[in-house]
Amino acid sequence: MTALLQVNQVSKQFGSDTKALSDVTFSVKEGEFVSIIGPSGAGKSTLLRCINRMIDASSGEIMFDNQNVLKLRKKELKVVRTQIGMIFQHYNLVNRLSVIENTLHGNLGKKSTIAGVLGIYTQEEKVQANHILSVLGLEDFIYKRADQLSGGQKQRVGIARALIQNPKMMLCDEPIASLDPNSAKTIMDHLKNISTTMGITVLVNLHQVDVALKYSDRIIGINSGKVVFEGTPETITKGDIQLIYGSEADELIFDLGGIHAS
Template sequence: MKKTVLEVKNLFKSYDGKRNVLENISLEFKEGELVSVIGSSGAGKSTFLRCLNKMITPSSGDILFNDESLMKAGKKDIKKIRAKIGMIFQHYNIVKQLTTIENVLHGKLGQMSSLKGLLGLYTESDKKEAFELLKELGLKGHEYKKCGNLSGGQKQRVGIARALIQNPNLILCDEPIASLDPQSAKVIMDILKDITEKKGITCIANLHQVDVAMKYSDRVIGLKNGKILFNGPPSKLTKEIIHEIYGAKNGELIVDETDSLDTSNKVVA
């Protein structure tokens, strides 16, 4: 039986003390599981994801990461916990003026003292690992290129390498393919699937594209108005449930206008 990496208990979040953005969310996430979170804009997906590493502090409830409570953790403990939780962003969150290798090594900052991090005193082992990750992700030869000169798909792979160098147990992905063309998006989703299957790392990804969530996920969570409307395997996600998650107008599904992935061939982004 697979280990529970993350457990969310009765999670509530309100920004104004009146309306709940998240309401009574209780979920478990297993080791090596790829879970997609779907829902329309304003459903609470980004708030939910950012609560999981306490980038946003929940109003109530608890989050247990490797059996350790984020809600009870102090600043030093939170830093240690976050060091084992990677984060991948829609707009990459990289430093464009720095090189690819420098951006990847930034993933080690959470495991270093402030002084060493400020001076960039990475070990030879850290540097070797960064080079190996870039090679693994198809970025060999781009190590010393400025990240601002890379394509969108390449930037996102730098973001993935930066997350992986943390040696995380969990990776949170906030719309990781929303800014990419369909072919580049397919490459990123293939990589995320590979990470969960071969490295045993749990990935939780907010996605707008329902078809992508159904193709790649072990499990799909559907949010509507901050509540769980669906939690189960893609095979159980019917058209009727999708309509309920997103709402319907004149019998047509209302979903964000995004391209489906081109699955005809594998192209390097």
């Protein structure tokens, strides 16, 4: 498997004194499920937003599918973004629109401005949206407004919106942070399924170590904008958790339930 994403020495500076990311380097293979873990404020969200250039990295190189994302012009970037689905912690749905309309919104990047404004979608796109929503267990909610859904249902619509793009990679920014444990499990099961059955690369920010251990092929630990751990769930130790989470680690190690000895 070749690397679909290669992040090389990426740094991000906000203002003169805040360095959110510092020389971050890692790669992600096609079809891999990789979790980025770390305390709040570690730079996880900043990193994901640099990858699809929602914000610009200050230095370094981000290679996605053999293109340096940081050097792309507006038009080229738009094309690359159609290959990268994005899932947000707070869903980012349009409340007054129905589930299927929100899902179809995922294709706006591929449309002319006029078609986008008028909401003109092909029959083929509508069939695809229906199929994705039924795979995600939302077939009974297709015409419901987004603001009538539970948090877990909203996040599944967020996944559907990303999937309709037929992306090569999905970036998931704390997708279960606002959810109860049952909804969180449903979302993670769907994301894992997307990775294993569709071959889509999934890169997910998580705060929950136990979830990362259960679902990931590989884990990247970040603290203060630096990568302090990279390895498989089988290789992570209590010492690594301590390194990643610092003072927060004790309660998290307790949550590990003795999966590993250090």
